[in-house]
Amino acid sequence: MGVVLVYATSTDGVADDVTLQALTLARGLAGGDSVHAVLMGDEAAASSLGHHGAATVHVAVHEALASGAPDARARIVGDLAGRLGAAFVVGPGTEEGNTVLARVAADAELPFAANCLRVTPGSPVTVLRQRWGGSLQEEAVIRADRVILSVAPHSVPAEATGGAAGVEPFTPDLGATDLVVRVARRVPAAAAGVSLADAKVVVSGGRGVGSTAGFGPIEELAALLGAAVGCSRAVTISGWRSHTAQVGQTGTRIAPDLYIAAGISGATQHMAGCKASKKILAINKDPEAPIMTMADYAVIGDLHQVVPAISAEIRRVRGV
């Protein structure tokens, strides 16, 4: 046990959920010692961190932090961890959290354990962490005086303590090398439809769809449901759809209310991206497909007939 420092991410004055989850896990590591968090500007987010158990929130104030600057972030976290004598440095297992903590670890020549599910203090510390995007787990020991790890998103529910944090703004000491890697410019995306990551309903097609044109009926159904269109990797590597639509370990991770998977077999790497869905409907011509043991509902049949029939039935019910 010992002092814990949490690398906190926030959006417009509110700490990100994944950060509050990491903070919840971190609290359990502190024992009697204190829990600190460090914010990159955005002081308004400090109150939500206090509410989730941070005793002190350090707020780094520097213009570079508006432009990504992962090395600057790592310098700030590493310096603060040294100043506090932190036994643990913890953050969210997002792209950003992982790359910043990896840099903190590389600077200090210490190990880094990404996407942990459980951490058992001791000497050495033991972690349970994700492999294969969560399809497999690993129990590992970390040999280090300062244990640096990230928490797999949505693996630990965030719990509030109702506390309030002391807030300590400070100006970090950054060198020129900390500022080499920075966002030079942002290119806005052409306004797309419903975003895959935020959609309440996602209609996905797999190899069974057969072609680019085969996605027509899938798009039609998605439009009727206000849904986003997804796909499997078999589809993206065939060039039928862009990778931005891919659901899975190396695609987007989604958690819609309903996931409709048409012509998708249910490979572990695909399911890693959609298993957080509240309900899954599989449409597959093979009643033995692996997805049948992971879906809530199934329709056995040719998706080229089933999908248009669903759209037609929705129109009939709506009277349009």
Next chain:
Amino acid sequence: MRVLVCIKRVPAVAGRITLTPDERAIDMKYLGFAIGPHEECAVEQAVRLIEEHGGESVVLILGPAEALEQLRDALALGINRAIHLVTDGEEWDAGSTAAAIADAIRDDEAANGHFDIVLLGNEAADSGGYQVGVRIGRSLGRPAIAGIKGLAVAGGVASAEQEVAGGRDVYDLPLPAIIAVLEGINLPRFPSVPGRLRAKSKPVAASNPARGEQGLDLVRLVVPQGVSKQAVVLGSGADAAPAIVEMLAGLGVL
């Protein structure tokens, strides 16, 4: 331009994973080996950079003798030559992997000049460490960036793009730089038969680095308890439509 691409040999898992009796590895009885999707794209990017700018591309793997297979696959796609850091098949943690790769880079650069770009996958498909690129960057004193889905090189600067909510963030990195890419940065080509034949005669330099101390040490693997359920079958074929739409209405998504 000189480009290095780092790849890792991993089991080509698809369905349910079973473990060896000592629970330290995946049971490979019915499986082959591959490299991860991010790394397939890193290899493709290396080939494209050399097609565009001229120069030399090199592929590097740290892995057992059999990892020669993954090196040959990359050579078949157009990479010029290979570096094989041969291990006895044991797990190496990301720290010791990065240290060995950085040493190999220093050795190669002493003879051939620096690599303008070192490409990696964003995270290894199996261990998902998210760190080898950053560690190589620190060891060599070069800027490193991860999560890259777009890359253009001009005038000694790599413009590397991350996908973010609402658009793309572009980082301009002075070369030499370390770049970890995500699947989707490109659509990899398939190897051709002449490519496969040429790969057989391309040079592979092998050496045996020492494994060193493991900071993050695997104890055992665990297959997570999946929620094994049996889907409620709503019907067959187009006739199932009314039952499906009723279900949709019940979920409140209609």
